[in-house]
Amino acid sequence: MNTQKLTQGSIGLIKAAQEIAVEYGNNIMEQAHLLLAACDGTGLISQLLTKAGTDPDLVASAAREAVEKLPRLGSRLSPDELRISGALNDALEAAEDTAGSMKDEYTSVEHIFLGLIDRADATLKKIFRDFGVTK
16 A cells, blocks of 8 residues: 555544554554544544444444454554554555545545455454445
8 A cells, every 4th residue: 555645534544543453452453443443433434324324333332342352462562563464454455446446646534444345354344234334
């Protein structure tokens, strides 16, 4: 993924996901971290979920439960020490592809959310299915 092509909102979303991973002592950032960050209650994804008839707080709760089940390290890492899972990388690449297919120069938060839907790992597939989240 070309980080030079991220919007400020996308950068903020990824940083929020990193902070969640650090807070929970995870050394690998997963899709669930990004979904939890996206459902912060004030952002665009929360608004989209609400308009689609889905409670973003419930989606966030499910994402938080998924994060809580992830392996934890005994010590805290800095955001720079985190690795990105293959599944998260796939979703971010899908987001970049979506932006390109829409003729958008930059990858925005909504592109990232579409990437999560398109390339959801097993955990996010279940969450999306349970809450009726589709493209």
